[in-house]
Amino acid sequence: MKSIGQHLFLSCVFLCCLVNPSYAQQGQTDPLNSPMWEDMRRSLLGGAAVVFDDRVQVLAPVDAEDSMNVPVLVDASALGEVSKIVVFAELNPIHKVLELEPLQAKPIIGFRIKVQQATPVRAAALAGxxxxxxxxxxxxxxxxxxxxxxIGSENSDWASRMGEVAGRLWSNQDSTRLRMRVMHPMDTGLVPGIPAFYIDHLEFHDANGEILSRLSLHEPVSENPVLTLDLPRRDSVTVVGADNNGNPVNARFLPGKHEVEK
Structure with missing residues (x-):
């Protein structure tokens, strides 16, 4: 009887894990103790069970001097193979910041964000x-x-520079680092009379047209986005993308210099 009871108990636990994935993570508590965490897990990660892991590094200032330009670096390279990274700021009115598909690149991304108040900033990495x-x-x-x-939306000549790209490549033995800036207001749509207007997707190609990495951006990314990626070693990188109004973002980078196409 005792063995039958144990068997039934273990079967119930197994079924609970299948029906409710959060049951599988009850052994882990949220290290940031955020009241929004469960909502974020359901809305952004499909309710999947997760592992809180220090190998997913989120580097950002503890105290942000400028709430419109908070530098963030996400590095999930210690996990090995990563197919997707989702970054979100839980107490922002718009939670999702960006989504990176590294593809051939390292699962590393640097950027700047806007924050509405003190907030947990997290990165979720989907591993192999x-x-x-x-x-x-x-x-x-x-x-x-x-x-x-x-600032751009209040400047009369901002439109003449919108979509302008500047940046540079640095290469070492096995990778090429791209750091780039795109002139764009990245309006959130939360200011009366100013609709949401932001770059929503970028792709990074090599000279043969092969996609190296793919990036989706959202409203909380700072104005004039500054992005850093570690791509596979290439002699040139082409960036192709657009904002949510269809305005193109195009540029071609060579080591040590850049050439801009609009």
Whole structure:
């Protein structure tokens, strides 16, 4: 009887894990103790079970001096194979910041974000074993970064430079680092009279047209986005993308210099 009871108990536990994935992570508590975590897990990760793991590094200032430009670096390379990284700021009015498909690149991305108030900033990395691994930290800020107008939207000549790209490549033995800036207001749509207007996708190609990495951006990314990626070693990199109004973003980079196409 005892063995039958144990068998039934284990069967119930197994079924609970299948029906409710969060049951599988009950042994882990949210290290940031955020009231929004379960909502984020359901809405952005499909309710999947996750592993909180320090190998997913989120580097950002503890105290943000400028709530409209908070530098963030996400590095999930310690996990090995990673197919997707989702970055989100839980207490922002718009949570999702960006989504990176590394493809041939390293699962590393540098960028800047707007924050509305003190918030957990997290990165969830989908690893080769099919599980989500999550890292993050709390960023303190004076607030208001998402509901202030962009500097560009108040400048009469900003349209003449919109979509302008600047940047550079640095290569070592096995990779090429790209650091680039795109002139764009990245309006959140939360300022009265100013609709959402932001770059929403970028692809990174080599000289043969092969896709090296793919990036989706969202409204919380800072004005004039500055992005850093570690791509496979190539002699040139072409960036192709557009904003949510269909305005193109095109540029071709060579080591040590850049050539811009609009």
């Amino acid at each position: 074993d099919g599980r989500w691994y999550v890292g993050g930290r709390i960023v303190d800020a004076a607030g208001g970064g998402c509901t202030l107008p962009s």
